[in-house]
Amino acid sequence: MSSAGALALPSTSWRTRSALPGFGLSLGFTIFYLSTVVLIPLAALIIRPWELGLSGFVAEVTAPRVLAALKLSFGAAAVGAVLNTVFGLIVAWVLVRYRFPGKRLVDALVDLPFALPTAVAGIALSALYAPNGWLGAPLMWLGVKAAYTPLGVVIALTFIGLPFVVRTLQPVLNDLSRDHEEAAATLGASRLQTFRRVVFPALLPALITGSALAFARAVGEYGSVIFIAGNLPLRSEIAPLLIIIKLEEFDYAGAASVGVVMLGVSFLILLILNGLQALMAKRR
């Protein structure tokens, strides 16, 4: 054997040999644990609805109550994501570009929806926006009923999605070189023009990623929503709650059908957004 041959460790077809031990053990455990905890249970979800047959499945997920719940979950999540896109951009901008007292505290607080258990957030939002609550009472006086309506669902989903946009934008804004902005200013662009033409296009991919993450999280959200939603069938009943109701009626296939549609639509939307992003990256 030549010395060069001895240096290059023999390699099997699907992996390169390494001098370090523990590959088989660590990968084996990883795949075993992943399969037991995640993959096999998810397979059960995907297989279960088909015991109804295709027509049964379609009938199940096009029932008025299911459609209304899906529409509310996806619609309110979309509205929440749009709100978070606008305000998340402002919050990220202020936190990265400006200095003010208490900035670090505010920055840490942004992660609250990640850290606060959803049930706690749920009862707090519900108490706040109830007709006699701190915010609910003034809103009632203005003629707006927030709690126990679809508006309440939007409020809860905005809360839950807030950190995603801010946390996705912050590192991008931080890395954004000021040179381009300076160049634009030198060439006579106003600050607003510079933002629209120079800064915003650079932020757009991260902005889309952030809102997509917020949206995806909001679609499946349960704990922070059910207390404030009022849960009226056809009006303020979200899709995850409908799954629980069907389970309580031992309608396993029905519950799985709603779950499969939620997963499917979420993945489809994320796929489209990913495609959109790839397209933008190509054009830049």
Add this chain to the structure above:
Amino acid sequence: MTDATMTEFALPRPRAATADHPVARALLTATAMFFIALFLLLPLITVFAQALKNGVSTALAAIVEPDALSAVKMTLIAAGIAVPLNVVFGLAASWAISKFDFRGKSFLITLIDLPFSVSPVISGLVYVLLFGMMGWFGPWLREHDIKIIFAIPGIVLATMFVTFPFVARELIPLMSDQGRDEEEAATSLGASGLQTFRRVTLPNIKWGLLYGVLLCNARAMGEFGAVSVVSGHIRGQTNTMPLHIEVLYNDYQFVAAFAVASLLALLALVTLTVKTFLEWHYADEIAAVHKH
């Protein structure tokens, strides 16, 4: 021109070309603060204000009540099993992924992230479909008198599912950044695999690991949707703290509900504090995604 005169000219300088107009700046800051106060600060204050509405002793009484204590115990059991298992998994997965090259690696990472994109309710549902009364293994389990759904194992499984990626997704980028030179050096000097891991790898990743455990634990103790599906809401038996809060709230025992909720809110505040501390002091030793 000397340096001194330069500074004199520079001092009263008008705002830089890349600075926002003071009015725009004030407006944007005010909007951001208003949004944060409305959506983050107010809900947080509400929890404590409602809990203490009838005084500290009423709130304390709701926390030391037997059903509440049993819920605390249940939450500790669920997190106490799910978090260590996910730590072992996170270490194994990140060791395999960061120290070796093999085909299908990025697909494996996608699969590990999967539980994050699944609704909590679906995370519970999948176990009911497997182990519930009419689930795939339901009849067999009933024959052998094993209870998973509406019992502790179901709660632990659901908690494991929702907290599955936390440690792994923290460690994979961190350990990939660190490469494998140090481990290879240790091995070539005759260290065993376990020695290499304990003496070389672990010291390098300890803050990142702590960061992952912190987030994993916060979610494990606070999980509601997934656990709600599998627990059966048996008071004093299979209720975790978040489920106990729901029961109290639906019973119109608002002060008691907020008292138990304030415990979890305190946990969230501690989590945020430690997390921020880690981000400030060990920015280099936690995954690059968190440096901002």
